[in-house]
Amino acid sequence: MAEVRFGQAINRALADAMEGDPDVVLFGEDVAAAGGPFGVTRGLLDRFGPERVRDTPISEAAIVGAAVGAAMSGLKPVVEIMFMDFATLAMDALVNQAAKARFMFGGQFSLPMVVRMPHGGGISAGPQHSQCLEAWLAHVPGLKVVCPATIPDAYALTRAAIADPDPVVVVENKSLYSVKGELPDAPPAVAIGKAATVRHGRDATIVTYGAMAPMAVEAAAALAREGIETEIIDLRSLQPWDEAAVLASLARTHRLVIVHEAVEAFGPGAEIAARMADAGFDELDGPIVRVGAPFMPPPFAKNLEERYRPDAERIIAAVRRVMA
Amino acid sequence: MAAADKASPLGLLRVMHLIREAELRLAQLFADGEIPGFIHLSVGQEGVAAGVGAALGPGDTLASNHRGHGHALAKGLDLDRFFLEIMGKAEGICGGRGGSMHVADAAVGMLGANGIVAAGLPIAVGSALAHQVRRTGAISSVFFGDGALAEGVMHESLNLAAIWKLPVLFVCESNGWSEFSPTAHQIAADPCALAASHGIAARSVDGNDAVAVCEAAQQYVSEIRGGGGPRFLECRTTRVRGHFEGDPQKYREGEGAARDDASDPIVRLERRLAADGVPGTEIAAAARAAAERVTAAVARARAGNLPDFAASLRDVYSPAAG
Numbered sequence: 001m002a003e004v005r006f007g008q009a010i011n012r013a014l015a016d017a018m019e020g021d022p023d024v025v026l027f028g029e030d031v032a033a034a035g036g037p038f039g040v041t042r043g044l045l046d047r048f049g050p051e052r053v054r055d056t057p058i059s060e061a062a063i064v065g066a067a068v069g070a071a072m073s074g075l076k077p078v079v080e081i082m083f084m085d086f087a088t089l090a091m092d093a094l095v096n097q098a099a100k101a102r103f104m105f106g107g108q109f110s111l112p113m114v115v116r117m118p119h120g121g122g123i124s125a126g127p128q129h130s131q132c133l134e135a136w137l138a139h140v141p142g143l144k145v146v147c148p149a150t151i152p153d154a155y156a157l158t159r160a161a162i163a164d165p166d167p168v169v170v171v172e173n174k175s176l177y178s179v180k181g182e183l184p185d186a187p188p189a190v191a192i193g194k195a196a197t198v199r200h201g202r203d204a205t206i207v208t209y210g211a212m213a214p215m216a217v218e219a220a221a222a223l224a225r226e227g228i229e230t231e232i233i234d235l236r237s238l239q240p241w242d243e244a245a246v247l248a249s250l251a252r253t254h255r256l257v258i259v260h261e262a263v264e265a266f267g268p269g270a271e272i273a274a275r276m277a278d279a280g281f282d283e284l285d286g287p288i289v290r291v292g293a294p295f296m297p298p299p300f301a302k303n304l305e306e307r308y309r310p311d312a313e314r315i316i317a318a319v320r321r322v323m324a
Numbered sequence: 325m326a327a328a329d330k331a332s333p334l335g336l337l338r339v340m341h342l343i344r345e346a347e348l349r350l351a352q353l354f355a356d357g358e359i360p361g362f363i364h365l366s367v368g369q370e371g372v373a374a375g376v377g378a379a380l381g382p383g384d385t386l387a388s389n390h391r392g393h394g395h396a397l398a399k400g401l402d403l404d405r406f407f408l409e410i411m412g413k414a415e416g417i418c419g420g421r422g423g424s425m426h427v428a429d430a431a432v433g434m435l436g437a438n439g440i441v442a443a444g445l446p447i448a449v450g451s452a453l454a455h456q457v458r459r460t461g462a463i464s465s466v467f468f469g470d471g472a473l474a475e476g477v478m479h480e481s482l483n484l485a486a487i488w489k490l491p492v493l494f495v496c497e498s499n500g501w502s503e504f505s506p507t508a509h510q511i512a513a514d515p516c517a518l519a520a521s522h523g524i525a526a527r528s529v530d531g532n533d534a535v536a537v538c539e540a541a542q543q544y545v546s547e548i549r550g551g552g553g554p555r556f557l558e559c560r561t562t563r564v565r566g567h568f569e570g571d572p573q574k575y576r577e578g579e580g581a582a583r584d585d586a587s588d589p590i591v592r593l594e595r596r597l598a599a600d601g602v603p604g605t606e607i608a609a610a611a612r613a614a615a616e617r618v619t620a621a622v623a624r625a626r627a628g629n630l631p632d633f634a635a636s637l638r639d640v641y642s643p644a645a646g
Contacts, residue, residue, distance in 0.1 A: 025457055051457055057487060062480035065446020066453060069464070072435050073385055073454035092477070096440050097447065103640050106419030108430040110642045141640050165642035 001184055007040045007177040009151045009187075010116075013158035014041065014078060018048050021076060024162060027054040028063060028080030028116075037082055038118060038177045060086050064093035064115060068101065071113040071167075078162060083129045084119035084171065087137075098167040099142030110165040114158075120211060120261040120298075121174025122309045130298035130305075132210075132262035134171050138239040138271075144192055145239040147171040149213035151181040153236055156190035164192060171238075173211035173261070195242035197249065201229030204255035204319050207246050207272055209235040212259045212310060219315035230257075230319060238268050246272065247280050254285035255322040259315055264292030286322040291315055331378040331542065333597055334610065336534040339377060340370040340590050341614035343394040346403065349618050350393070350410060350424075354569045358626075359411055363424040364391040368532070368564035371589030372497050373398040375537025376465065376557070379545045383462035385433040385451040387444035390425050391497075392437030395467045400432040407621040413628030419639070420631035433462075442468055442475030445494070449481045452490035452554075463491040463548045471502030473511050473518060482522040482556070489553035493544055494519065496556065497531060499563035504575050519556035531559030532589040535596070562587045 004012070018024045026044060028036075032055040035042030045053040056063050060081055067077040081087050087094065094115065101109050120132045138145045144166055148154040154172070161168035190196075198213060199220050206216045213234040220230045231249050235241050250256055256276055258269035269290040276288055291310045299305050329335045347365045354363055366373065369391070377398025380386065388395040396406065401417060409416025410424045417429055428436035435451060438444045448466035455462045472478055473496070485492050502510045519526035525547075529540045537559055544555035566573045585591040594607050 023458070025453075054488070057480070057483055059477075059480035059484060061477040062446045062449065062484045065443065065477060065481070066450030066484065069385075069387065069435065069447035069450025069452075070454045071450070072430075072447065073451040073464070074458055074460075075450075075454045077450070092440055092443055093446065097438075097443055101436070102642065103636070104418060104422040104426045105428040105430070105436060106417065106421055107639045108418070108428060109435075144641070 004183045006154050006179045009154040009183050010040050010158050013155045017162040024076045025052045026078050029082050031080050060089035064090035067113045068097045071111040072109050076112045078114040081117045084117040085128050085131050095140050099140045111167050112165050113167050114161045116170045118172045118174045126300040127297035135268050137169050144168040146237045147210040149234050152187045155187045160192050175211045193237045193240040195245040196234045198234050199232040201231040203229045205231045205249040205253045206257045207233045208259040219312040250280045250283045256288045257318045259291040264290050265295050267292050289318045291318045336374045337593050338610045339374040341610045343370045345614040345618045362568045364568050365565045366391045366394045368562040371534035372531045372559040375534045376541045378538050379541035385464040387435045387448040387466040388437045396427045399434045401429040403621045404624050407625035408628045411625045414631040415628045442472040442478045445481035449485050452492035465493040467495045470498040470507040485554040486523040491548045492554045494556040496558045498560045503567045515558045524554050524556045526556035528558040531561030
């Protein structure tokens, strides 16, 4: 057991995967010599050498496109898109190439590749360095999308993504990188698509992921002081997502709040709400309420961004609404 | 075919005839409604596919584009499964999921035709990275048209390949057209100058001379295999047909009927072989053999089964482990 930061847990996962498999290679902008903009890949160049840990030019389309070709030819590339906003520049490689290669080539190829992308975080990074665009990717058949909320999950989901035979996008919330916590020497494995119930409660279910999971825990503590017990499901994976776990929780609480940092409209919560309004219709005792960012680009000024980003207060208000 | 035979003038002729015959048959099948969707033919450009294909080894990888039938067949993609695929059958090389624009064959290192212009370039760069890191001794290659020179990822890919000295052969098929527009109106620079500006050695050859293409490709493949880094080969060629089958080509009306036999890579090579004293029966046999193979492949494709929807749905992701 060691105390590490969230980013260091990812670093250890990358190192352990590289240690165990010479086909795992790392490339992206400033990931080698500089150790990544958030220090996540620090030390890996020294440890694994310049052949397997490479700085690329500022070429997102070629980074992800090359990951596709590398994965088709025997490597297990892990590439980094410095900010999720820059995935816009790599969308062809993600959507038309990586996602479809297995299917459109009749299963001849599987693409064991990982694309890491930091999103959100509320660090005043402005409209082009703060977006949570995971719904775009979860909408594309052929991609998997995970988003860890805890230090053990940051390790385990990164390992699971690298071990997976298909393209996996690992979404990392920037606000979590510096969070400190315990990482077991042998962190338990997490299967992609399996949620975690991080708090049990009888009154309402809060479904969330990433940095909003600790926010939901904070809200739940405040609600508990007034006698409202919420159950919190940390999805961990968005594609595939653990519909069974959410449905089972809904069957216990009969009330549902969905929380994410992404813009509420057409966000991941829309899919979860729609599925629960269908498969969970008989369980619902109230409206399904979503908490997400308003329909505007992430603003820069601190006070604006604080208002923009969902917080415990808004989660509490949403739970009160479904309890009403 | 052995490598030496493949690169011999007769070997090149056989491959060109196979491609021509296959594509003209595809055109007929398409016109008759036996092939849905749309297809892009490389009639007139066979010298490039055959010449480069003969210079590549079986372990080398190849990424292609929307006009990729010739590239696939030159790399050795099975003819029966090629027709089965394009006719939308379950036994097709991609199970009927991809069709003309997505023929691929992992067994021969054919990483796929591609519906997105220039998308094959970074894929070939990544494949070259795999060859470099895994020390396979193989190289990768990519075919793209002169229209692809306008895509941003083309430049990213050339630069990345140059920076990392990757074993990749870039093959630009300059047929003068960017879909419906003359490339001269679309690209300001000379293709080889573009490559050179990215630090990549480049040369231009007559793409309608299969022997010249093959010699140039062999030279570059040998330099790349020797650790020389990427090379860029421009092959100037002729797109005889439209951008896609059924393209009315109104934009080409001014061109007249000037496309003569002199630019046809098959006619040219046949004349050369005859001049070199190769018996006419041997030359004619190449065309006949291709026609017979294609006829048999089309018959098998017609007899193929329709793909199963549930099986397709299962193939979006790899089967769960365990």
